[in-house]
Amino acid sequence: MELHVALQKSFGAFSLDVSFTVRGERIGVFGPSGSGKSTLVSLLAGLQQPDNGIIRLDGELLYDSHDATNIPPEQRRIGIVFQHPYLFPHMSVKGNLLYGYKRSAPANRRIDFDSLVAVLQLDHLLSRGVHNLSGGEKQRVAIGRTVLSSPRLLLMDEPLSALDDTLKFQIIDYLKAASEAFRIPYLFISHSLLEMRIMADRVLAASAGRIEAQTTTEDLARSRMGLSPVGYINLLQLAHPRKVDGMSAYAWGGTELLISADGDHPESLFELSSKDIILIKQHPDAISARNLLDCTVSGTFRSGGKVGVELACGDGRLVAEVVQQAACELGIEIGSRLFAAIKASAFRRLG
Numbered sequence: 001m002e003l004h005v006a007l008q009k010s011f012g013a014f015s016l017d018v019s020f021t022v023r024g025e026r027i028g029v030f031g032p033s034g035s036g037k038s039t040l041v042s043l044l045a046g047l048q049q050p051d052n053g054i055i056r057l058d059g060e061l062l063y064d065s066h067d068a069t070n071i072p073p074e075q076r077r078i079g080i081v082f083q084h085p086y087l088f089p090h091m092s093v094k095g096n097l098l099y100g101y102k103r104s105a106p107a108n109r110r111i112d113f114d115s116l117v118a119v120l121q122l123d124h125l126l127s128r129g130v131h132n133l134s135g136g137e138k139q140r141v142a143i144g145r146t147v148l149s150s151p152r153l154l155l156m157d158e159p160l161s162a163l164d165d166t167l168k169f170q171i172i173d174y175l176k177a178a179s180e181a182f183r184i185p186y187l188f189i190s191h192s193l194l195e196m197r198i199m200a201d202r203v204l205a206a207s208a209g210r211i212e213a214q215t216t217t218e219d220l221a222r223s224r225m226g227l228s229p230v231g232y233i234n235l236l237q238l239a240h241p242r243k244v245d246g247m248s249a250y251a252w253g254g255t256e257l258l259i260s261a262d263g264d265h266p267e268s269l270f271e272l273s274s275k276d277i278i279l280i281k282q283h284p285d286a287i288s289a290r291n292l293l294d295c296t297v298s299g300t301f302r303s304g305g306k307v308g309v310e311l312a313c314g315d316g317r318l319v320a321e322v323v324q325q326a327a328c329e330l331g332i333e334i335g336s337r338l339f340a341a342i343k344a345s346a347f348r349r350l351g
């Protein structure tokens, strides 16, 4: 997918003025509340008119103020998933889903109803009214309805923001499954860096009506490490734990990580803050932290006065953070050997 946008739109005191070209399948738009993300979504989808500018998607002009090109929303083949599901209350789940299907021109329909129902696991809900669905089920139906319109681009405007953590990670799996199964590129919009990390590869950083930078989610996370109270969040997908002394032992990077037990999940995503990794120069005799990893420094970076330290621990990779003084005392440079101490309780299960 290639999207070229140069748009201006003003409402009273707020003005949106963006110009970017982005290529990829999993694009993020990251920015605080009020930075103009939803305005950008509605301009791209054709729900609002820009004051000026151009929108080109995969070489096709959707809007151009110079020659009055303005493809109507239903012909843009851009689907939107909103924060709230907005289902039709008088229709069943199946009716809601089919609405999306019927809305697309027959020649463009490339997603088959049964496959969609299978991917989003909606089979048992089809005949239900939408009133007695849970919040997560409603969001799944809304995603299904949008996907069934066979969009060539999906705009996801904070689709996880109204969900609690458990539900959020379930919906993430469905969003990923649907976009991968049906090969739909998307713009994932959020103010959550964690969601960006999970959903996007490239990111447009929005601030005060501008797109200030285009970067990778990894670089965005690193650049914010020293400014964020939670530091850099290491994300670890771990599976099939063994029980050890009331903790869970997971294979990771050619070694094992001991994590405070948290139930029986075959697979889990854990977060570990860069602030929760203690770096030590020499192997201690004994230590209360249950993880002591033999690591090599593979890189360093700076962020907000802190030093980010990339660690290679076998095949595993972690980012730790230290202050400059500690970096000097530890003699941190590429290739130096360090031990990383991490408490079993420092890992938090996300989903």
Ligand code: ADP
Binding pocket: 011, 012, 014, 031, 032, 033, 034, 035, 036, 037, 038, 039, 040
């Ligand atoms: P975000 O989605 O990043 O939170 P929005 O695009 O919703 O930001 O809003 C950006 C700014 O534009 C806000 O200050 C908002 O109040 C203003 N705004 C958005 N839509 C309208 C509108 N239709 N009329 C007037 N102001 C609007």
Ligand code: MG
Binding pocket: 037, 038, 039, 157, 158
């Ligand atoms: Mg918004």
